Amino acid sequence: MTTGQRNASAYLEAKILSSSREELVPLLYEHLCANLRRAAAQIEAGDIEGKAASLDRASGIVFELLASLDFEAGGDLASRLAALYSFFATEINNAGRTMDRQRLDRVTDMVASLHEAWRQAAAQATSRNGSNGRQRAG
Numbered sequence: 001m002t003t004g005q006r007n008a009s010a011y012l013e014a015k016i017l018s019s020s021r022e023e024l025v026p027l028l029y030e031h032l033c034a035n036l037r038r039a040a041a042q043i044e045a046g047d048i049e050g051k052a053a054s055l056d057r058a059s060g061i062v063f064e065l066l067a068s069l070d071f072e073a074g075g076d077l078a079s080r081l082a083a084l085y086s087f088f089a090t091e092i093n094n095a096g097r098t099m100d101r102q103r104l105d106r107v108t109d110m111v112a113s114l115h116e117a118w119r120q121a122a123a124q125a126t127s128r129n130g131s132n133g134r135q136r137a138g
Contacts, residue, residue: 025065026122029115032061036092036108043101055096062088084110 039054066085069078088107095103 023122026119028061032058033111036104040101040104043099055092059092
């Protein structure tokens, strides 16, 4: 791991640890999109090893999202999200196997839509909760 990668990893860890629950889901979607876009570019460049690493990270995020669902509190929404996350996992796996960039682009578009919706919901929740007493810089 390079110094830059270590610094980025430390920054991400600090960002995650300082985030509220409402901010974590959009953050995961953001990183999922980034990994999917990176994998698509790596497919175009013929970087098989890089593509595999990016899709592995993307799959890990999808499984983290799936594991974090609260089916008791979330009811039908949690069930629908579980089905969608399962679809994402299957599509990511198939795209990695077949090198199908268009398949990844479709999943990326879907995740980007979810990211925006959750980002807006998190902003509303944060403003309603008064940022949980935290002040944000910048």
